[in-house]
Amino acid sequence: xxxxxxxxxxxxxxxxxxxxxxxxxxxxxxxxxxxxxxxxxxxxxxxxxxxxxxxxxxxxxxxxxxxxxxxxxxxxxxxxxxxxxxxxxxxxxxxxxxxxxxxxxxxxxxxxxxxxxxxxxxxxxxxxxxxxxxxxxxxxxxxxxxxxxxxxxxxxxxxxxxxxxxxxxxxxxxxxxxxxxxxxxxxxxxxxxxxxxxxxxxxxxxxxxxxxxxxxxxxxxx
Numbered sequence: 451x452x453x454x455x456x457x458x459x460x461x462x463x464x465x466x467x468x469x470x471x472x473x474x475x476x477x478x479x480x481x482x483x484x485x486x487x488x489x490x491x492x493x494x495x496x497x498x499x500x501x502x503x504x505x506x507x508x509x510x511x512x513x514x515x516x517x518x519x520x521x522x523x524x525x526x527x528x529x530x531x532x533x534x535x536x537x538x539x540x541x542x543x544x545x546x547x548x549x550x551x552x553x554x555x556x557x558x559x560x561x562x563x564x565x566x567x568x569x570x571x572x573x574x575x576x577x578x579x580x581x582x583x584x585x586x587x588x589x590x591x592x593x594x595x596x597x598x599x600x601x602x603x604x605x606x607x608x609x610x611x612x613x614x615x616x617x618x619x620x621x622x623x624x625x626x627x628x629x630x631x632x633x634x635x636x637x638x639x640x641x642x643x644x645x646x647x648x649x650x651x652x653x654x655x656x657x658x659x660x661x662x663x664x665x666x667x668x669x670x671x672x
Contacts, residue, residue: 487664492609536598540671580626589662
């Protein structure tokens with residue numbers, strides 16, 4: 451009986467140790483893909499609403515000591531200047547919930563980074579469904595050109611600066627770095643193609659129809 455109690459105690463201690471290790475890694479996490487969006491398509495409540503969701507998701511897994519920003523670009527409109535996604539996320543380095551460094555700085559992030567399906571993890575440490583998975587959720591909202599800069603005024607590429615769940619279009623990247631073709635756009639993590647669909651291009655149904663779910667990237671700026 452004593453032997454059984456000791457075995458149970460050791461097993462519990464082992465589980466606690468594993469849990470503590472995972473919590474420590476997540477506390478040091480500085481990059482993740484959102485496990486869920488707000489559920490209103492590309493209407494994220496603007497940049498402020500997207501940043502708030504990043505902070506809430508990080509807080510839920512013990513990484514709330516960092517200040518989190520969404521990797522999203524906005525376009526010049528209504529007297530407001532454009533915002534580049536690359537200018538919102540600090541200087542790096544950034545690591546995922548498993549402690550794997552995905553990029554050491556801004557230049558590497560927009561060059562030969564370590565973003566793959568296996569490293570583009572959610573705040574919970576989960577792999578995001580990609581090409582070949584059901585359902586595919588690899589489209590990440592960015593509103594960004596490949597170099598991290600915003601699109602010029604004109605064609606909407608940010609669903610009216612992340613306030614529309616109907617008309618418009620959002621540029622998305624692929625979290626798994628795969629697409630329907632073997633080209634740079636299909637392999638791009640931040641600038642693959644604009645959203646589209648029967649509701650106008652920015653609804654939750656529209657985003658899902660092209661392989662997304664309203665997810666986006668979050669980076670710790672400190």
